[in-house]
Amino acid sequence: MKRKPRDDTGSADPPDTGDWQQVLAHRTAAADRSDAAARFRDAGLDPSEVDAVLRDGGDALFAAAAGPDPDWAEPFGGLKAAALLAAELSSLAAALNSRASGIRSAAVALLLEDYSAVSVARELGISRQKVYEVGRAGFKPPYVETVPWKRS
Structure with a gap:
């Protein structure tokens, strides 16, 4: 990314909100995406810069x-932009973790239809109580459909 000098005149053309919607697709609420986009714009970042950080999983940001x-x-x-970018990485990671938890819950619930909780617990390396907890959590979309590095 290249530093964008701050200017008091602002940009004549605001970034396309569709770009922000795609880059911030891991945020399930449209209001959350709009609020985040506004914070990024205020920090002088555009959708392609945020997307670049999400696509590399924060590797360049971490290395720096x-x-x-x-x-x-x-x-x-700058520091404000770096903090916002790191927070967005965290938001993406949370969305992916939520999706993985939903998948796990769906799989465990189906396993419990054919196997005992003790067997499932032993195979997954978790307690019998945890098997019931995971199985009850459920698969509750919306989840992020694709990771940033798979977007076209």
């Missing part, structure tokens, strides 16, 4: 933060 350069955040738009 872990490196010796005291101005590590500048290529990402």
Whole structure:
């Protein structure tokens, strides 16, 4: 990413909201996507910059933060932008974790139709009580449909 100098005049053309909707698709509520997009715009970031960080899983952001350069955040738009980007990575990770939990719950519920809770627990390496807890949680979309690195 290249640093975008801040200017007081603002941009003549706001970013396409459709781009933000796609980049922030892991946020299930439209209001959450709009609020996040507004924060990114205020920090001087556009959808392609946020998408680049999500697509690489934060690798470049992490490498910069872990490196010796005291101005590590500048290529990402500064410290505020870096903090927002890190928070968005966390939001994506939470969405993926939620999706994985739903899949696990659906699978465990079906396993319990054919096998005892003790057998399922032993095979999955969890307690019998946890088997019941996981199986009851359910598969409750909406979930993120595709990860950023699979988007066309």
